[in-house]
Amino acid sequence: MVASMYFGNFLLLLINIKMIRHFPKLLSIPGWVLMPMIVVISFVSVYAVSQSLISLLIMVLISFFAYGLRKFNYPLAPLILGYVLGKPFEDNFRLALTISGGDVAKFMQSPTTMFLWSCVLFSILLKVALQWRRDFRS
Numbered sequence: 001m002v003a004s005m006y007f008g009n010f011l012l013l014l015i016n017i018k019m020i021r022h023f024p025k026l027l028s029i030p031g032w033v034l035m036p037m038i039v040v041i042s043f044v045s046v047y048a049v050s051q052s053l054i055s056l057l058i059m060v061l062i063s064f065f066a067y068g069l070r071k072f073n074y075p076l077a078p079l080i081l082g083y084v085l086g087k088p089f090e091d092n093f094r095l096a097l098t099i100s101g102g103d104v105a106k107f108m109q110s111p112t113t114m115f116l117w118s119c120v121l122f123s124i125l126l127k128v129a130l131q132w133r134r135d136f137r138s
Contacts, residue, residue: 043056043059046059
């Protein structure tokens with residue numbers, strides 16, 4: 001199995017080396033042509049994986065949500081970071097609560113946690129102050 005993966009990667013390397021001069025041409029395809037193709041491939045892929053219309057509906061709802069985020073200039077990196085790290089954070093937080101006996105106050109007693117919480121509070125206040133200053137000047 002591992003040998004077949006090595007062989008497949010080697011073949012992909014050879015194919016990609018031959019095709020490298022054609023890849024920049026993909027960037028010249030206009031968005032109005034590329035976007036419908038991406039939408040169709042997305043719909044077909046979601047339906048092929050789950051074979052459920054509910055999954056298609058969820059995909060459409062998520063796409064409207066993402067469009068709204070982009071329209072209001074919401075940064076995408078924190079959303080992706082929260083999505084990726086949310087489950088491990090929740091599992092480890094639950095484990096830490098179990099170890100501490102369910103006492104949330106234990107998270108506030110260490111000098112390290114007090115420093116980290118003060119850094120979080122400072123960064124939030126700084127962001128609000130800079131936004132207020134920018135709005136006040138304009």
